[in-house]
Amino acid sequence: VPPGALARIARDAVLAPFRLAGWPGYADRGSSYASALSASLGPELYGVLYEPYAVKLWGLPGERIDVEQARRRVSADNPWKIARRILGRRAPEGRVYFYPRHGFGQIVDALAAAAVGAGALLHTETEVSTVDVCGRPPVVRLADGGTVRAGHILSTLPLALLARLARPQPEPAVLDDARHLRLRAMVLVYLVHKGGRWTEFDAHYLPDSDTPVTRVSEPANYRDNRSDDPADRSVVCAEIPCSVGGDIWVAPDDDLADLVMHALSAVGLPPVRLTAVQTRRLPHVYPVYETGYAEHLMSLQEWADGLTDVTTLGRQGLFVHDNTHHTMAMAYDAVAALGPNNRRDEAAWAAARERFSHHVVED
Numbered sequence: 019v020p021p022g023a024l025a026r027i028a029r030d031a032v033l034a035p036f037r038l039a040g041w042p043g044y045a046d047r048g049s050s051y052a053s054a055l056s057a058s059l060g061p062e063l064y065g066v067l068y069e070p071y072a073v074k075l076w077g078l079p080g081e082r083i084d085v086e087q088a089r090r091r092v093s094a095d096n097p098w099k100i101a102r103r104i105l106g107r108r109a110p111e112g113r114v115y116f117y118p119r120h121g122f123g124q125i126v127d128a129l130a131a132a133a134v135g136a137g138a139l140l141h142t143e144t145e146v147s148t149v150d151v152c153g154r155p156p157v158v159r160l161a162d163g164g165t166v167r168a169g170h171i172l173s174t175l176p177l178a179l180l181a182r183l184a185r186p187q188p189e190p191a192v193l194d195d196a197r198h199l200r201l202r203a204m205v206l207v208y209l210v211h212k213g214g215r216w217t218e219f220d221a222h223y224l225p226d227s228d229t230p231v232t233r234v235s236e237p238a239n240y241r242d243n244r245s246d247d248p249a250d251r252s253v254v255c256a257e258i259p260c261s262v263g264g265d266i267w268v269a270p271d272d273d274l275a276d277l278v279m280h281a282l283s284a285v286g287l288p289p290v291r292l293t294a295v296q297t298r299r300l301p302h303v304y305p306v307y308e309t310g311y312a313e314h315l316m317s318l319q320e321w322a323d324g325l326t327d328v329t330t331l332g333r334q335g336l337f338v339h340d341n342t343h344h345t346m347a348m349a350y351d352a353v354a355a356l357g358p359n360n361r362r363d364e365a366a367w368a369a370a371r372e373r374f375s376h377h378v379v380e381d
């Protein structure tokens with residue numbers, strides 16, 4: 019951040035109480051992501067950091083993003099909270115965390131093993147084509163022609179997709195609402211770096227609007243016990259939010275690697291000594307809280323609440339930004355809300371949903 023901007027950020031921090039008190043002449047604080055964060059963080063910090071980052075993450079300017087996105091997504095939402103983080107004065111639970119020795123996927127592997135141990139059958143790489151709730155028991159039909167009958171369906175499909183796949187289909191107005199709930203896609207570009215660690219840091223955030231890359235992480239640096247890691251190489255992961263079918267989505271892997279290398283050099287990070295590239299394209303990643311989304315979401319949620327044999331949950335299923343531990347808590351609550359006849363206890367599930375509404379993303 020240039021020195022002039024730093025001075026303006028400091029000025030904005032001093033003026034924060036006046037902005038937040040809504041003094042005349044200060045921006046309206048509540049109607050959009052842009053106005054809420056300009057008021058709490060100050061216009062300069064919002065403009066240099068949060069505005070360009072929002073455009074990259076969600077594909078929209080801050081004025082077209084709902085204020086709820088700021089509440090759910092930005093935990094350090096004023097200059098003093100940011101300063102406390104930089105100076106390390108965080109709550110104890112935020113200062114230290116555990117990271118699985120074999121990477122984040124170890125959490126999912128452990129859950130899968132526990133589920134199988136408890137008698138679950140897991141089918142991965144299996145596409146659901148319809149969710150048939152015409153009779154009891156409900157039936158999930160698969161793209162490969164298979165069917166699964168269920169006592170109760172716990173669905174983590176994107177909510178809008180569940181509406182499209184449900185039989186009977188919801189009213190046309192609800193399907194129209196589903197079309198308005200957009201999910202941002204992402205390409206993950208993994209670069210294999212020769213010669214041990216690339217840097218000593220776990221993640222680098224790139225708010226700069228000159229590159230579509232938002233974050234570059236080196237997963238091995240999230241843990242301090244490195245006894246199982248190879249000494250001669252490391253993997254760097256670049257995140258590029260995008261739209262399905264857009265230029266980034268269809269770009270060849272080598273072009274994506276070049277784009278990432280260029281972004282690293284532009285911000286002064288060391289070059290990756292590249293030996294291999296792998297990419298993963300994820301179609302459903304970030305819910306986009308475009309202004310007006312809440313009405314569409316409420317309509318879809320009301321439709322889903324009427325499904326007695328299906329409970330929708332999870333990050334995509336409830337159209338939220340939650341972390342893994344939040345979605346695991348949802349799963350425990352969804353199971354706990356099922357009665358012996360596989361019917362949902364509506365009061366218990368409503369109380370759980372109220373708890374979920376307080377989730378704030380941690381990263």
Ligand SMILES: Cc1cc2nc3c(=O)[nH]c(=O)nc-3n(C[C@H](O)[C@H](O)[C@H](O)COP(=O)(O)OP(=O)(O)OC[C@H]3O[C@@H](n4cnc5c(N)ncnc54)[C@H](O)[C@@H]3O)c2cc1C
Pocket residue numbers: 144145146147174175176179204257302303304331332333334335339340341342343345
């Ligand atoms: C780049 C990135 C980094 C993240 N980092 C962290 C982190 O460090 N810590 C953390 O706690 N959380 C992190 N998260 C969030 C974490 O990934 C989510 O909280 C978690 O994956 C949510 O789990 P879920 O089961 O609710 O949803 P998802 O994992 O999104 O699962 C939904 C599933 O539905 C499947 N699906 C879609 N359509 C169909 C269909 N027709 N048939 C069958 N299946 C279908 C999808 O393939 C997907 O597997 C990160 C997310 C992203 C995108």
